[in-house]
Amino acid sequence: RKEVEQDPGPFNVPEGATVAFNCTYSNSASQSFFWYRQDCRKEPKLLMSVYSSGNEDGRFTAQLNRASQYISLLIRDSKLSDSATYLCVVLLYTDKLIFGTGTRLQVFP
Amino acid sequence: GAVVSQHPSWVICKSGTSVKIECRSLDFQATTMFWYRQFPKQSLMLMATSNEGSKATYEQGVEKDKFLINHASLTLSTLTVTSAHPEDSSFYICSANGGRTDSPLHFGNGTRLTVT
Numbered sequence: 001r002k003e004v005e006q007d008p009g010p011f012n013v014p015e016g017a018t019v020a021f022n023c024t025y026s027n028s029a030s031q032s033f034f035w036y037r038q039d040c041r042k043e044p045k046l047l048m049s050v051y052s053s054g055n056e057d058g059r060f061t062a063q064l065n066r067a068s069q070y071i072s073l074l075i076r077d078s079k080l081s082d083s084a085t086y087l088c089v090v091l092l093y094t095d096k097l098i099f100g101t102g103t104r105l106q107v108f109p
Numbered sequence: 110g111a112v113v114s115q116h117p118s119w120v121i122c123k124s125g126t127s128v129k130i131e132c133r134s135l136d137f138q139a140t141t142m143f144w145y146r147q148f149p150k151q152s153l154m155l156m157a158t159s160n161e162g163s164k165a166t167y168e169q170g171v172e173k174d175k176f177l178i179n180h181a182s183l184t185l186s187t188l189t190v191t192s193a194h195p196e197d198s199s200f201y202i203c204s205a206n207g208g209r210t211d212s213p214l215h216f217g218n219g220t221r222l223t224v225t
Binding site: 004008041042043044045087096097099100101102 | 143150151152153154155200202214216217218219221
């Protein structure tokens, strides 16, 4: 079983749609959680950190459930420019980062 | 904000040759840098942790004699792929902690290595 699991997708959604990504992690020594965005053949870029209280940044909302070891990302009012791969990332207490394989999103007109 | 520069962005080399990839922290000092590898449609996998002034720490399954890491200064780490083979073709990315609590790492722009 992978330490960080994501649905690989792809998720094909029309502009304006709301889309949700899920992620589960198995390592109980997980300290912090993040969502990164990776465009094709580019380096990952931080989208947002994920907190237990839930956090929102514009059209993006992230949630963390430590009891269920579950992380989510909600994107509202999808734009064409949101098309990318979204990586669920877990930082362990050992300072090691574990990446999920990513969920690919394709927003179409 | 903190920036990590990686060079070259892409390289094509013949089997058996060595390739050096540089990773620089441009506006901060990085005592630790990380090297990742990403094969197509797979997640980033940590290869090694580069420590300034000391030996790198390699992840299980990564050959230290094949992937030589040098971290001679607080702003530069290099990864040398020695005697490259086609199966070493991959996307290599370095990263460093920019000191911000809201972002664990800043990534270089990656190096796409193709070994023919």
